[in-house]
Every structure is written in C-alpha cells, then in structure tokens.
Amino acid sequence: MQIFDRMVTDDYEQVVVCQDKASGLKGIIAIHDTTLGPALGGTRMWNYHSEEEAFTDVLRLAKGMTYKNAAAGLSLGGGKAVIIGDPRHDKKEELFRAFGRFIEGLNGRYITAEDVGTSSKDMDVIFEETNYVTGITDESGKSGDPSPMTALGVYHGMKAAANEAFGTSDLLGKTVAVQGVGSVSYPLCQHLYEEGASLVVTDIHEDAVQRAVRDFNAVKVAPDEIYEVDCDIFCPCALGGIIKNDTIKKLKAKVIAGSANNQLHTNEDGDLLFQKGIIYAPDYIINAGGVIQIEVELTGGNKEKVQEKVKNIYNTVQNVFAISKRDKIPTYKAADTLAEERLEKLKNSRRQFLREEQHILRKISR
Ligand SMILES: NC(=O)C1=CN([C@@H]2O[C@H](COP(=O)(O)OP(=O)(O)OC[C@H]3O[C@@H](n4cnc5c(N)ncnc54)[C@H](O)[C@@H]3O)[C@@H](O)[C@H]2O)C=CC1
Numbered sequence: 144m145q146i147f148d149r150m151v152t153d154d155y156e157q158v159v160v161c162q163d164k165a166s167g168l169k170g171i172i173a174i175h176d177t178t179l180g181p182a183l184g185g186t187r188m189w190n191y192h193s194e195e196e197a198f199t200d201v202l203r204l205a206k207g208m209t210y211k212n213a214a215a216g217l218s219l220g221g222g223k224a225v226i227i228g229d230p231r232h233d234k235k236e237e238l239f240r241a242f243g244r245f246i247e248g249l250n251g252r253y254i255t256a257e258d259v260g261t262s263s264k265d266m267d268v269i270f271e272e273t274n275y276v277t278g279i280t281d282e283s284g285k286s287g288d289p290s291p292m293t294a295l296g297v298y299h300g301m302k303a304a305a306n307e308a309f310g311t312s313d314l315l316g317k318t319v320a321v322q323g324v325g326s327v328s329y330p331l332c333q334h335l336y337e338e339g340a341s342l343v344v345t346d347i348h349e350d351a352v353q354r355a356v357r358d359f360n361a362v363k364v365a366p367d368e369i370y371e372v373d374c375d376i377f378c379p380c381a382l383g384g385i386i387k388n389d390t391i392k393k394l395k396a397k398v399i400a401g402s403a404n405n406q407l408h409t410n411e412d413g414d415l416l417f418q419k420g421i422i423y424a425p426d427y428i429i430n431a432g433g434v435i436q437i438e439v440e441l442t443g444g445n446k447e448k449v450q451e452k453v454k455n456i457y458n459t460v461q462n463v464f465a466i467s468k469r470d471k472i473p474t475y476k477a478a479d480t481l482a483e484e485r486l487e488k489l490k491n492s493r494r495q496f497l498r499e500e501q502h503i504l505r506k507i508s509r
C-alpha cells in the first residue's frame with residue numbers, strides 16, 4: 144500500500160491512523176481538503192476484510208465529502224473517518240471515547256458525525272471527549288441525527304430525476320428498489336410510501352427488511368437480487384462501488400437515485416450509464432441533506448431554514464442535468480464541474496493574511 148502515492152494522486156492533506164490497544168480502537172481519519180473550511184464527514188464503522196480495504200474506503204469517502212460540501216455551497220471542507228470493527232458486536236464506550244480524543248487532537252480540522260454503522264448514541268459518547276462532533280442526540284439546541292434530512296434531500300433529488308426520466312416528478316405508482324434499509328433509507332421509504340410508490344427492499348440484516356415490509360408494505364428480495372428487480376427507480380442506500388459493469392447489465396430501472404456515497408465503482412461506469420440513457424442523480428448532490436443540517440447547526444439557524452435548503456436539492460439536481468445536457472457529459476462529471484469550479488474560485492480568493500494567523504507572527508518575532 145503506497146499511502147503517499149495515493150495521497151498525492153488525489154491531493155489529500157492529512158491521514159491520521161488512530162490506535163488504542165486498551166479499547167481495541169483501530170481507526171483512520173482522512174482529511175482531503177480544507178479550502179472551504181474544517182473537514183466535515185461522518186465516521187463509518189465496518190468489518191473491513193483488510194486494512195487496505197479500510198484505507199481505500201476512507202480516502203474515497205473523504206474526497207467525496209469535499210465535493211459534496213463544495214457543490215452544496217457550504218463553508219466546509221471534506222474528510223471522513225472509519226473504525227475497523229463489527230458495529231453490531233464491537234461497540235464500546237471506551238473505544239468511541241478514545242476515538243473522540245484523536246478527533247480533539249486535530250483541534251477542529253476535522254468534525255465528525257454518523258455514517259454507516261454509527262448512530263447518535265455513538266456521537267454522544269464521542270461528545271464526552273470533543274466538541275468537534277455533530278449529530279449528537281437532539282438536545283440543547285443541537286440538530287440531532289442528520290439521517291432524516293439526508294432522506295428528505297434524496298426524496299426531492301429522486302423527484303427531480305423522475306421528472307427528467309418520466310416527465311413527471313410524481314412518484315405515485317412508481318416502483319422503487321431500495322438497497323439497504325438503515326438510518327437514511329427507513330425515513331426515505333416512509334416519504335416514498337406516503338406518496339404512493341411501491342417498494343421492493345433488501346438488506347443483509349433480516350430485522351431491517353422486516354421493518355420495511357411491516358411498515359411500508361414493501362416486498363422483500365435477497366441482497367443479490369435487488370439489481371434485477373423490475374422497477375422504475377433503483378435506490379442504493381447501503382455501501383459504495385455497487386454501480387459497475389455487471390450490475391449495470393442487470394438493471395431495469397430508468398433512474399438511479401439513492402443515498403449511498405460513492406455509488407459508481409469507477410468513472411467509466413458513470414459514462415456507461417450516460418450512454419445507456421439511465422438517469423443517474425449524482426450521489427453527493429442528492430445526499431447532501433445531512434451536511435446541510437449540520438452546517439446550519441454550526442452556523443445558527445432553525446429547522447425551517449434547514450428544510451428549505453434541503454428541498455432545494457431538487458433544483459441543484461435539475462441544474463446538474465442541465466449542465467450534463469449542455470456540455471454533453473455524464474451527470475457525475477457535471478456534478479464535479481459544479482464542485483470544482485467553486486473550489487477553484489475560493490482557493491484563489493482565500494489567499495490574504497488574516498488576524499487568526501497571527502501565531503505565525505508571534506513565532507517570527509520570538
Ligand atoms: N446518515 C446520513 O445522514 C448519510 C448517509 N449517507 C450514506 O448513505 C448510505 C446509508 O447510510 P446510513 O443509512 O446512515 O447507514 P446505516 O448503517 O444506518 O444503513 C445501511 C444499511 O445497509 C445495509 N447493508 C449493508 N450492506 C448491504 C448490502 N450489500 N446489501 C443490502 N444491504 C446492505 C446495512 O445492513 C444497513 O441496514 C451510506 O453509504 C452512507 O455513507 C450519505 C449521506 C448522509
């Protein structure tokens with residue numbers, strides 16, 4: 144594993160490897176880019192098969208956060224963290240507290256939140272050790288778990304994609320195949336169910352599937368059957384890298400719109416979707432509801448302001464489709480254009496010296 148080569152290729156600022164023998168913590172924090180502000184991104188807990196797999200995941204996820212936060216117009220940079228372990232069996236107070244101390248040591252360069260395998264309760268434990276955590280239990284003015292807002296954003300982004308594909312944003316009577324029924328997709332399924340969509344769901348955990356079957360009249364399929372479901376919309380809400388050559392061949396959906404980060408295995412897979420005329424709502428555009436909520440929490444604002452900004456994801460997705468059509472490029476590239484243009488502009492306008500940087504002067508005058 145050539146870590147510096149990888150960092151140079153996609154220009155990562157910092158990667159922190161966190162080890163605590165007493166609690167068994169093995170974690171990695173990746174800070175991709177802080178041009179726009181402190182690096183914000185959740186902590187994923189997953190039973191990675193190898194360290195290599197964990198590094199690959201955290202690096203890809205951190206870069207995705209830079210693009211997500213930039214495209215959403217937030218003053219936040221991109222970072223992410225992973226903890227190696229089984230979220231159903233390996234969670235311990237001392238492990239999350241040890242991890243919180245590593246975050247504190249970064250002195251605000253990285254701010255964490257939930258991701259796959261972690262919850263508000265875990266963020267509460269991290270909060271015992273550092274203020275650089277969001278998504279803690281909804282108390283004392285904090286905004287709580289960002290997942291329901293992520294779900295709301297995906298719902299509106301999906302409607303924009305449906306409008307592009309079917310000429311109507313109405314999801315009544317549409318069949319949506321949902322991969323993974325977790326913190327984001329459960330409230331998302333609720334929105335879809337209430338609008339009259341039919342749901343087909345899968346998860347690697349039977350209890351998660353049964354909840355959707357019971358509450359939303361969903362039809363259950365096995366995890367490897369979800370790609371072949373006869374549906375209008377495929378909605379990936381589990382892990383990344385699932386849109387690839389062999390799964391694209393199986394897909395019957397005209398639209399892909401879901402919450403999962405890094406859905407495309409490679410950019411070529413995004414090109415293939417474009418050639419096939421499958422409307423792909425780029426992941427980091429459509430799943431920005433959670434970070435929008437977090438930024439409002441950090442900078443001040445109320446729930447109405449959050450909801451208004453999250454609903455605007457509909458317009459952002461439409462804008463991405465417009466760029467895609469104008470420039471004849473796949474939608475993932477159109478999204479990258481939005482994010483990169485903003486990063487580039489701000490990189491150039493954030494060069495002047497500021498008072499907060501006076502510690503440098505103090506050192507010089509010593
Ligand atoms: N929580 C949030 O606010 C945000 C989450 N996301 C992304 O959305 C996705 C889902 O996140 P959460 O709902 O928070 O995670 P979660 O851990 O609550 O839910 C994920 C679900 O996917 C299931 N799963 C995992 N592998 C699977 C497979 N191969 N087939 C079927 N099901 C599988 C898990 O058992 C779990 O029920 C992730 O990719 C995450 O990075 C993106 C933006 C914000």
Ligand SMILES: O=C(O)CCC(=O)C(=O)O
Nearest residue numbers: 184185256257289433434
């Ligand atoms: O919304 C969250 O869970 C925190 C931010 C994040 O990690 C994400 O948007 O993927």
